[in-house]
Amino acid sequence: MRIATVVVLAAILAAACWLLLAASTSNWTSIWDYRDVFWRGWLLTIRISLSALALSTIAGLLLAFARRASFLPLRSLALIYIEVIRGSPLLVQILFIWTAVGLVHIDDRLLVGTLILSGFSSAYLAEMIRSGIESISTSQLESARAIGLTPLQTYRFVIFPQAIRHILPSLAGQFASLIKDSSLLSIIGLAEFTQAAQQVNSATYSTLESYVPLGIGYLLLTLPISTLSRLLERRFHYEN
């Protein structure tokens, strides 16, 4: 069954590629000349994604704790932040923040771009982490208290190991989204992967050719995440 699926998918892919090649003006040699541009763009996308992944995980954790804080103003602030970020398009946030920081003469595209992406992703992560924490039953928390664990130890040894299992699929999805969303940073002229493809496109007058490596390049980053997520899900699997 699995082999049949792979064969069918490969056939569809081959047909699509053939159509693409036949339809295009086959500008592949000039694309190859620009491989360095693609390579550098791809590396920058990886760099932005990794930094944003780390930053947004930390910020997401802090936001999730803030959402659960007993201090009301902190809780409200976190909620407002999450709702505003999740309620507006990333592209609008990029344009708005880039213009705003321009007014105070900050023009480090890489820094600002990474921070915007981290801020965006952290709002989604915060809600996932919060729901994961809240999925742990009160009897588990009571057991942790009964054996004398401190609140911090309870998070470390009881809540997080169980919560991660619940939220792993959505976390993986969010990390893949983060990589794909980084393409929107091309709008502020950050020379990441999508921007690189657009540069090549305008330099070579090619059409579809420069977007084929672009798609493949993103898939090379996102597919391992879903594979890794499935592996981890299997490893964390246990029944309640």
Next chain:
Amino acid sequence: MKIELHGVSKRFGAQSVLANVTATLEFEHTLALIGPSGGGKSTLLRLLAGLITPDEGIITIDGHALPGSAAALRAYRAQIGIVFQAFNLFPHLSALENILLPLTQVHRLAPAEATTRAQAVLERFQLAAHAGKRPAELSGGQRQRVAIARAIAIQPKFLLFDEPTSALDPEMTAEVLDLLAELRSEGRPMILVTHAMGFARHTADLVAFVSGGNLQEIASPDRFFGSPNRPEVRQFLERVLRY
């Protein structure tokens, strides 16, 4: 062991669960708390466990008042073994890891020493073959025995059981009660909330009847089951022992 309650009250929202309880419970090995559901016996046990604090009143155990601050209560809880009705093992940890967690993280034992001690307890409870299994792979009786092993491994001052068999079938209940009877011989004081009347009668040396938010009767098992003073107790026993 001597437990003294001085004007202890506990409310949850508008509902009063224990109302101005003053009593002295002195026993050698085992105290059984018996009574109808919602009568306050589990709340009393959770107060004794330091999991909740009274709204009013003072509880002393062997002359020492239970602390009020969160940190002191945590230190107090770490000294006693608590076993709940069910679901008190951590599902993501194996039986052995469940026992190791308090030993290494709360009692700060070296890993080698903790492992030796945990394995000795598993061995003693005939659970050695299941050390690597997670709770989902164990039967209900085995799970409860692991929970008891976890409580014993910390070498607690005393043990608290909150209806330890009420989620188990009769065979598993017997398996767990056998273990409790064996623990009794060890001399570590035990307090248990139970519906197993026969067990309370044969194992406890003091029975307290908790109903309507108060301790209605405190007596030896023979007196309590043979000739209880209060009509509520007689009615309760007639109901639960009818079948």
